[in-house]
Amino acid sequence: MKKKFEMKKKLVIIALGGNALLKNGQKGSIDEQNLNVRETLHGLYPIIKEGHHLIITHGNGPQVGFILLKNDAGEQVYGIPQVPLDVAVADTQSEIGYLIQSELFSLLHQNGIDREIISTNTMVQVSPDDPAFQNPTKRIGKTYYDKAEVQKLEREKGWTFKQETKNGKTGWRRVVPSPQPVDIISKNTLKVLAESGAIVVAVGGGGVPVSIEGDTMHGQEAVIDKDLASALLAEQIGADQFIILTDVPYVYLNYGTDAQQALEKITTSQAKDLMNKAAFGEGNMAPKIRAAVNFIEANGGEVLITDLEGLKSGKGTKIIV
Amino acid sequence: MKKKFEMKKKLVIIALGGNALLKNGQKGSIDEQNLNVRETLHGLYPIIKEGHHLIITHGNGPQVGFILLKNDAGEQVYGIPQVPLDVAVADTQSEIGYLIQSELFSLLHQNGIDREIISTNTMVQVSPDDPAFQNPTKRIGKTYYDKAEVQKLEREKGWTFKQETKNGKTGWRRVVPSPQPVDIISKNTLKVLAESGAIVVAVGGGGVPVSIEGDTMHGQEAVIDKDLASALLAEQIGADQFIILTDVPYVYLNYGTDAQQALEKITTSQAKDLMNKAAFGEGNMAPKIRAAVNFIEANGGEVLITDLEGLKSGKGTKIIV
Numbered sequence: 001m002k003k004k005f006e007m008k009k010k011l012v013i014i015a016l017g018g019n020a021l022l023k024n025g026q027k028g029s030i031d032e033q034n035l036n037v038r039e040t041l042h043g044l045y046p047i048i049k050e051g052h053h054l055i056i057t058h059g060n061g062p063q064v065g066f067i068l069l070k071n072d073a074g075e076q077v078y079g080i081p082q083v084p085l086d087v088a089v090a091d092t093q094s095e096i097g098y099l100i101q102s103e104l105f106s107l108l109h110q111n112g113i114d115r116e117i118i119s120t121n122t123m124v125q126v127s128p129d130d131p132a133f134q135n136p137t138k139r140i141g142k143t144y145y146d147k148a149e150v151q152k153l154e155r156e157k158g159w160t161f162k163q164e165t166k167n168g169k170t171g172w173r174r175v176v177p178s179p180q181p182v183d184i185i186s187k188n189t190l191k192v193l194a195e196s197g198a199i200v201v202a203v204g205g206g207g208v209p210v211s212i213e214g215d216t217m218h219g220q221e222a223v224i225d226k227d228l229a230s231a232l233l234a235e236q237i238g239a240d241q242f243i244i245l246t247d248v249p250y251v252y253l254n255y256g257t258d259a260q261q262a263l264e265k266i267t268t269s270q271a272k273d274l275m276n277k278a279a280f281g282e283g284n285m286a287p288k289i290r291a292a293v294n295f296i297e298a299n300g301g302e303v304l305i306t307d308l309e310g311l312k313s314g315k316g317t318k319i320i321v
Numbered sequence: 322m323k324k325k326f327e328m329k330k331k332l333v334i335i336a337l338g339g340n341a342l343l344k345n346g347q348k349g350s351i352d353e354q355n356l357n358v359r360e361t362l363h364g365l366y367p368i369i370k371e372g373h374h375l376i377i378t379h380g381n382g383p384q385v386g387f388i389l390l391k392n393d394a395g396e397q398v399y400g401i402p403q404v405p406l407d408v409a410v411a412d413t414q415s416e417i418g419y420l421i422q423s424e425l426f427s428l429l430h431q432n433g434i435d436r437e438i439i440s441t442n443t444m445v446q447v448s449p450d451d452p453a454f455q456n457p458t459k460r461i462g463k464t465y466y467d468k469a470e471v472q473k474l475e476r477e478k479g480w481t482f483k484q485e486t487k488n489g490k491t492g493w494r495r496v497v498p499s500p501q502p503v504d505i506i507s508k509n510t511l512k513v514l515a516e517s518g519a520i521v522v523a524v525g526g527g528g529v530p531v532s533i534e535g536d537t538m539h540g541q542e543a544v545i546d547k548d549l550a551s552a553l554l555a556e557q558i559g560a561d562q563f564i565i566l567t568d569v570p571y572v573y574l575n576y577g578t579d580a581q582q583a584l585e586k587i588t589t590s591q592a593k594d595l596m597n598k599a600a601f602g603e604g605n606m607a608p609k610i611r612a613a614v615n616f617i618e619a620n621g622g623e624v625l626i627t628d629l630e631g632l633k634s635g636k637g638t639k640i641i642v
Contacts, residue, residue, distance in 0.1 A: 029402035066401050067412075073398035074391030081350035087416055091388075094415035094442040095408055098529055101444060102538045105506070109536035116507040118514075121415040121440040121522075123422060185426070186437040189519040193439075198510040201442075208419055215430035217423045 009052050010240040011194060015230040016040060016058040017246040020308075021096060028062055030099070037103045040245075043308035045107065047243075053194040055239075056100060057230040060092035060205030064223070067091050068141040085140070085176060086208050086219030093121045093204035100201050108199075116198045123185040124207030124229050126220055130179035136160050138178040138223050144171020177222040179209065181229040184236055191237040203229050231291035235298040242295050242303045244288050249310035251285055251317040265318045268293045292319040330373050331561040332515060336551040337361060337379040338567040341629075342417060349383055351420070358424045361566075364629035366428065368564075374515040376560075377421060378551040381413040381526030385544070388412050389462040406461070406497060407529050407540030414442045414525035421522050429520075437519045444506040445528030445550050447541055451500035457481050459499040459544050465492020498543040500530065502550040505557055512558040524550050552612035556619040563616050563624045565609050570631035572606055572638040586639045589614045613640045 020040040026032045041048075048054065067088045074080040083091070097119025104117050145153070145161060150172045153159045161172040184190070184203065193200045206224030210217050227244055234242040250262035253274070266274075271289050280286040285305075292303035296319060306316025341361040347353045362369075369375065388409045395401040404412070418440025425438050466474070466482060471493045474480045482493040505511070505524065514521045527545030531538050548565055555563040571583035574595070587595075592610050601607040606626075613624035617640060627637025 027402055030404050030408055066395070069399045069401055070391040070395030073394035073401075074387070076398060077394035078390045080387050080390055080394075081348055083351050083416070087351055087419065090415045090419035091412045092415075094411045094413075094418070095404070097415070097442045098408065098411035098444070098540075101442065101506075102531065102540065105444075105533075106537045109533075109538075116510045118507050118510045119442040121418045121422065121442070123419070123426075185422075186439050186519065189437040189439045189514065189517060192517045192519075193510065193514065196510060196513045198507065198513075210423065212426075212430075216427045217430075219419075219423060 011053040011055075011191075011237065012047065012241045012243065013055045013057065013230055013234045013239045014044065014047070014243045014245060015227055016056060017244070018059045018061045019247045020245060021058065021099075022062045028066055033096075033099055034103060037099045038107075040308060041100070041103050041107050043311055045111070046312065048108075048113070048199070049111070053197070055190065055194050055200045055202055055233070057203040057226060057233070058096055058100070058201070058205070059226045060089065060096060063092040063096060064088055064205060065140060072142060084219060085221040085223070086210070089205045089223065090121055090208045093208070094119060096204055097121075097201045104199060117201070118193060118198045119201035120186075120190065120193070122190070122203045122207045122233075123210045123217075124181045124203065124224050124232075125183040125185060125212055126179040126209045126222060126224065127182055128211045128213070128220075130177070132177035132179040132222070136175040136177040136222075138176050139164070139173045140176055140223065141174045143173060144169065145173070146171065177220075178225060179220075179222055181207065181224050181232045184229070184233045185210065187233060187236045190233065194237075203233055206230075225287045225291070227288045227291035228294070231295040234295045234301070238299060239295075240301050242292070242301065243311070244292065244303065244305045245307065245311065246285075246288065246305060247307055249307050249315045251280070251289065251305050253279055255281070255285070263317045265320060267320055268296050271319055289319070296321055332374040332376075332512075332558065333368065333562045333564065334376045334378065334551055334555045334560045335365065335368070335564045335566060336548055337377060338565070339380045339382045340568050341566060342379065342420075343383045349387055354417075354420055355424060358420045359428075361629060362421070362424050362428050364632055366432070367633065369429075369434070369520070370432070374518070376511065376515050376521045376523055376554070378524040378547060378554070379417055379421070379522070379526070380547045381410065381417060384413040384417060385409055385526060386461060393463060405540060406542040406544070407531070410526045410529045410544065411442055414529070415440065417525055418442075418522045425520060438522070439514060439519045440522035441507075441511065441514070443511070443524045443528045444531045444538075445502045445524065445545050445553075446504040446506060446533055447500040447530045447543060447545065448503055449532045449534070449541075451498070453498035453500040453543070457496040457498040457543075459497050460485070460494045461497055461544065462495045464494060465490065466494070467492065498541075499546060500541075500543055502528065502545050502553045505550070505554045506531065508554060508557045511554065515558075524554055527551075546608045546612070548609045548612035549615070552616040555616045555622070559620060560616075561622050563613070563622065564632070565613065565624065565626045566628065566632065567606075567609065567626060568628055570628050570636045572601070572610065572626050574600055576602070576606070584638045586641065588641055589617050592640055610640070617642055
C-alpha cells in the first residue's frame with residue numbers, strides 16, 4: 001500500500017461564552033436562544049470549514065437559573081420533587097446541546113459539509129476536600145429569598161445563603177461551591193469522538209460535578225467554571241488549540257478606564273505576573289487567563305481569547321508558552 | 322504479524338422500559354430514580370460483564386411530564402418562557418443519561434471493569450407528512466386543563482387537547498403526535514462510539530423529534546415511541562441483538578385472562594399474524610412487537626422481550642427471523 005501524505009488535523013476546543021446563547025436583556029425564550037446560537041455558529045464557520053477536529057464547550061448561566069426557578073415553581077404549584085443542582089446542570093447540557101446540534105446541522109448542510117454532530121453529557125470530577133466546599137461563593141437561583149424561606153431551606157435541604165444588596169434591593173441568595181475540576185470523566189471517549197470526524201458538544205456548563213469515593217460516584221451540588229473545565233479537557237486529550245470566546249475582542253489591562261490597553265500576545269509567565277498583580281477581574285477575565293495558563297503549561301499549544309467579531313477579523317489575545 | 326483469533330464482539334442494544342426508572346406510586350424524586358436505575362443496572366450486569374458493545378436506550382414518560390409541569394409552573398410563578406416539547410425531551414435525555422452514567426460508573430468500578438460511559442443527546446428525524454401530525458393521540462402534561470385554559474393555549478400556542486374521563490374525573494389533556502422515526506441523526510457516530518468500547522446511552526425518550534426541510538432542521542412538538550426509535554437505531558447500525566426490557570417476563574396471548582399463555586419463541590411471520598388479529602395491546606405490547614419485527618426483517622438478528630428477572634433467569638419471549 002502506498003503511503004499517503006496527509007496534513008494532520010488539529011484538535012481544536014472552543015469554549016462559548018454566555019452571550020453566545022443569551023444576550024443581556026433577553027427573556028430567554030428558545031427562539032431567542034436559537035437565533036443567538038445561529039449567529040455564533042456563523043461566526044465559527046471559518047474554523048469549522050477548515051475541517052479540523054472540533055469540540056465545542058459552553059456555559060449555562062442563565063439556563064441553569066431558569067431550571068432552578070422552574071424547579072422551585074413546580075414544587076410550589078404541583079408538588080413535584082425538586083432535582084438537585086447536579087441534575088439541573090445535566091438538564092442544561094442536552095437542552096443547550098440540542099440547540100447547538102440542530103443549528104449546526106443546518107449550517108453544515110447548507111454549506112454541503114457532511115459531518116455528524118454529537119452532543120454529550122459530561123461529568124467532571126471534583127474533590128470533596130476542595131476548599132470551595134467550605135466557602136461557597138457562586139450565587140445561583142432565585143433573587144431573592146426572604147428570611148423565613150432561607151431558614152426553612154437551610155434546615156430542610158442544607159442550602160447556604162448570603163445576603164446581598166443590588167439596585168437598591170436587599171435579600172438572600174443561594175450560594176454554592178465552585179470547586180476546581182480534577183478529571184474529565186470519559187475523556188478518552190471524547191477524544192475518540194472528535195477524531196472520528198464528528199463535531200462534539202461537551203463539558204456544558206463546566207460539566208456535572210461529581211466526586212468519586214472508593215468506587216462510588218456521587219453528584220455534587222456545585223458548579224464548575226466552564227473555562228477551567230474546558231482547559232482541563234484540552235489538556236487531558238492533548239488539544240492543539242484552545243479558543244475562549246467571550247464578549248470582548250481582547251484581554252485588556254486597565255479595562256474600562258482611560259488607560260485601557262489591549263493585549264495582543266502574552267506569554268504564560270507574563271500572564272502569571274499580571275494575575276499576581278490582580279490585573280484581571282476575578283468574576284470575569286481572571287478564570288479565563290488561569291484556564292489558558294493551565295492548558296499551555298501542561299500541554300503546550302496556544303490559546304486565543306476573543307469575541308465573534310475578533311475571530312472573524314483575526315483579532316484577539318494570543319497566549320503562548 | 323501473527324493473526325489472532327478473537328471472538329467478534331456482538332453489538333447489543335437494550336431498551337429500558339419506564340419502570341426501570343420510576344415505579345408506579347413513586348413521587349419521582351431523584352433518590353427514588355437513582356435506586357431504580359441501580360437495581361436495573363444490576364439486573365443488566367450479566368450482559369455488561371460479557372463485554373459486548375452496548376448501547377442503552379430508555380423511555381422518559383414520567384420525567385418529560387414533570388418537566389412540562391415545571392415549565393407551566395415556572396411561567397405562572399416567575400414568568401419564565403416555556404420551552405417547547407422537543408426541548409423538554411432533550412432535557413430528559415441528559416437528566417436520565419446522567420443517572421444511568423453515574424450509577425453505571427459505580428457498578429463498573431465496583432466490579433473492576435474499566436470502560437468509559439457516554440450519554441448522548443439523540444435527535445430522530447420524522448416526516449412532517451406523517452399522518453400522526455393530523456391526528457395527535459399521545460396524552461402529555463397536566464391533568465387536567467379547564468375549558469378556559471384550553472381555549473387560551475389553543476389560540477396562543479396552537480396546542481391540541483382532548484377531553485378524557487378517568488377515575489370519575491373529567492377534563493382536558495394536551496395531545497401531541499407520535500410520528501414514525503425515519504432516521505437516527507448521527508447514527509454512524511453512535512456506532513463508532515459503541516465500537517470504541519464505551520457503553521453508550523442514546524435515543525432517550527425515543528429521541529428529540531426533528532424534521533429536515535431542504536437543508537434546515539426544525540424541532541417538532543411530538544414524541545416518538547422509544548422502542549420503534551431504538552429498533553431503527555438497531556437496524557441502521559446493524560446490531561446483533563436487540564433487547565426490550567419491560568415489566569413482564571414474557572409476551573402473552575390473552576394477557577390477564579384465565580387463558581393467558583406465555584410465548585417463548587415466535588417468528589416474525591407468526592408475530593405479524595398475531596398483530597393482524599390484534600392479539601397485543603396497542604398502548605403496551607403491540608409497539609414492542611412491531612419494533613422487533615421491523616428490526617429483524619431489515620437486519621436479521623434476534624429480539625428478546627422480557628423483564629429484569631426474566632433476563633437474569635434466561636426467560637423471555639424470543640422473536641426470530
